[in-house]
Amino acid sequence: MAQTIRRGGKGVRRSTATRKARTKVASARKQTGNMVDQAMRWLPVSDDTLHRLMIMAIVGTVMAVAIAVAAMVGVPAMVEQHIAVLSGEIGFRVKRVEVRGVNRMNELAIYEKVLGQRDQVMSRLDLAALRNDLLALSWVKDARVSRQLPDTLVVDVVERTAHAVLRNGGHFDLIDETGHELETVPPSRARGMLTLTGKGAETKVPALDVLLDAAPALRTQVAEAEWVGNRRWNLTFKTRQELALPEGDDESAAALVSFARMDGVDRLLGGKVTAFDMRVPDRIYLRVPGHGELIVAQAKAAALARATHAAGADGPATHAAQHAASTPHAASTPHSTPTAHD
Structure with missing residues (x-):
């Protein structure tokens, strides 16, 4: 019976090395699997919950990438423009302005700031910019601007108080x-x-x-x-x-x-x-x-009385000096002079 001898087959050494490598790989896989399984057991979630979380993470990543790409090509702006047009067509435009809290200031100053928003679509109003414009008014201490759908813009003003x-x-x-x-x-x-x-x-x-x-x-x-x-x-x-x-x-x-x-x-x-x-x-x-004139008049009368007395005169001049000394309040034009009081 003829026997076929194949040449080029694996030798004993190569077969032994291959078996050893397979054994190592199996042992590593088994050890790794045990570690992963042990880590999974430590997590306070079930396998189903973990599976759902992974799916949500994948979906969220895909959506974030899609939104980023859409923003790059201008899709949100086109959508916003389309929504604004539709809102205006169905009546969501500013047609009325209601101002509250104005008592002292001229209310027309408020309307001058707000009337520029008339006929604008509600969704496109820049409320923050409008509030800043109102705060620039001298009488406005604080302001709040809000939409009252479908067509009213409400302005609440806190006035300053004249002090x-x-x-x-x-x-x-x-x-x-x-x-x-x-x-x-x-x-x-x-x-x-x-x-x-x-x-x-x-x-x-x-x-x-x-x-x-x-x-x-x-x-x-x-x-x-x-x-x-x-x-x-x-x-x-x-x-x-x-x-x-x-x-x-x-x-x-x-x-x-x-x-x-x-x-x-x-x-x-x-x-x-x-x-x-x-x-x-x-x-x-x-x-x-008049207190200064009073003091001056008293001093003059006293000086005149002393001079008359020294001269030994006993006539009308003496009587006049004595009268002047006894009535020092007969002063001239009033004048303000300071006096001290401790």
Whole structure:
């Protein structure tokens, strides 16, 4: 019987090496499978849940890529344009504007800002830009713009409050509690409001409020406040009497409290004194109209009496000197001179 001998087959060594390699591969696969299985057992999810999560991740990735490609070719812009056209055709356009919260300012200023949005499609309104335009108005402290479908634009305004009047020459400007300028008004409209003068006074409104709060009994009596030399205040009361305060927040507050205490005891406001100067610590200077002439008249009468007495005269001149000395109030034109009171 003939026997076929094949040449070129694997030798014993090669067969042995192949078997060893297969054994190693099987062992590695078995070990890896055990590790993966063990890691899967550690996860607090079931196999079905993990499978669904993987599918969702794949789908999400595909959708993100699709959206990115669509954005690159301008598909969202075309879709938005198409939606805007359809919205306008079915009536979603701005036809009415409703303004709320306006009491003091001119409401027409609001409509001038908003009317540019008329006949625009609701979906294409830039509400943030419109709000910024409204905040640029001097009277508007805050604003909110909203859509009220199908065709109404609602504007809610928070107004600033007129707190005082800033007088600059012949101009009167309303300002709020922060010193923000609101509008220029005629003198008749500024009457009765606290009036501020002096360079930079509008920047000191909060500090002035703190100062006046130190003496609440005097706050309603203050008609004007002058910021002097960018360092201190002169207050003018409704009685037209003036009080000069020292520099420094604490020093001026202490002086105002001291003045309020003295006014409560001696009724300084409404009296003959026209000006009070408290710039020197622990001291107040008073200005009384005509007091200087009174002192001068008294001095002259006393000098005349002494001269007449020295000359030994006993005639009409002596009687005149004595009369002048006994009536020193017969002074000439009133004049203001300061006197000191500790």
